[in-house]
Amino acid sequence: MELTLMSIIFILIGLSLIWLSIFGSNVKIKESSSGTPTDVSDFFLMMIYKLFPPIIRRIFLFLLGLGIVIGFIYLLFLEF
Numbered sequence: 391m392e393l394t395l396m397s398i399i400f401i402l403i404g405l406s407l408i409w410l411s412i413f414g415s416n417v418k419i420k421e422s423s424s425g426t427p428t429d430v431s432d433f434f435l436m437m438i439y440k441l442f443p444p445i446i447r448r449i450f451l452f453l454l455g456l457g458i459v460i461g462f463i464y465l466l467f468l469e470f
Contacts (some may be wrong), residue, residue: 397466400458409453411448 410418427433439447 394466394470397462397469400462401466404455404458404462406427407451407458411455414448416444 427436439450442450
């Protein structure tokens with residue numbers, strides 16, 4: 391049951407990232423990359439995200455959201 395609820399929450403987060411990448415304004419997309427990196431991989435992802443133009447940022451957000459949705463749908467099906 392916990393895996394189901396966690397999967398549903400992360401699927402909704404992934405869908406919101408996809409929604410932001412398609413319909414979000416440039417200001418909201420720039421704000422989504424603000425913050426401090428917590429580890430080395432987060433640092434490199436943040437640097438890559440800040441170096442690319444906005445269209446690449448939108449594609450990156452879309453692919454990240456799609457990956458989250460597909461991954462947790464797969465986990466959801468593994469439970470049943």
